[in-house]
Amino acid sequence: MRAFTFTNTSLLLSIPNSLLALLASNRTLTVHCLHVHVLPFYPRSKIVVISVGEDTFAASELPFLLSAIRNVHLILRDIGIRSISVSTTFSFFNIVTTTFPPSATTFKEPIGEVVIQPLL
Numbered sequence: 507m508r509a510f511t512f513t514n515t516s517l518l519l520s521i522p523n524s525l526l527a528l529l530a531s532n533r534t535l536t537v538h539c540l541h542v543h544v545l546p547f548y549p550r551s552k553i554v555v556i557s558v559g560e561d562t563f564a565a566s567e568l569p570f571l572l573s574a575i576r577n578v579h580l581i582l583r584d585i586g587i588r589s590i591s592v593s594t595t596f597s598f599f600n601i602v603t604t605t606f607p608p609s610a611t612t613f614k615e616p617i618g619e620v621v622i623q624p625l626l
């Protein structure tokens with residue numbers, strides 16, 4: 507991270523899936539994580555996105571995804587940081603059943619019901 511200080515390189519930070527349940531439920535821990543892994547480098551490093559979790563989610567992790575995203579987003583705003591977006595990362599092919607024809611595409615379960623539907 508320090509290597510990117512004062513460079514114009516946009517950074518996407520990724521939070522491992524193993525932390526989703528804790529980030530969803532423990533505000534103290536979430537605040538601590540952001541203080542250790544983001545604040546020392548911001549704004550000198552151009553962090554533009556934090557991805558909460560990444561790609562291949564276990565069914566047991568999915569129920570925590572939206573709460574974890576919400577908590578990270580709210581705590582960043584509380585700290586006064588508005589320029590970092592908070593999202594997650596999916597491989598499109600990992601979350602749909604079929605890609606052709608497009609009209610036949612559906613989201614795989616449980617991700618469709620637990621994550622995509624609440625976002626729509």
Ligand SMILES: *[C@@H]1O[C@H](CO)[C@@H](O)[C@H](O)[C@H]1NC(C)=O
Nearest residue numbers: 528531532533534535536538
């Ligand atoms: C939340 O995380 C903090 C810091 O790691 C820990 O001390 C505390 O026990 C945790 N609280 C709960 C309810 O797990």
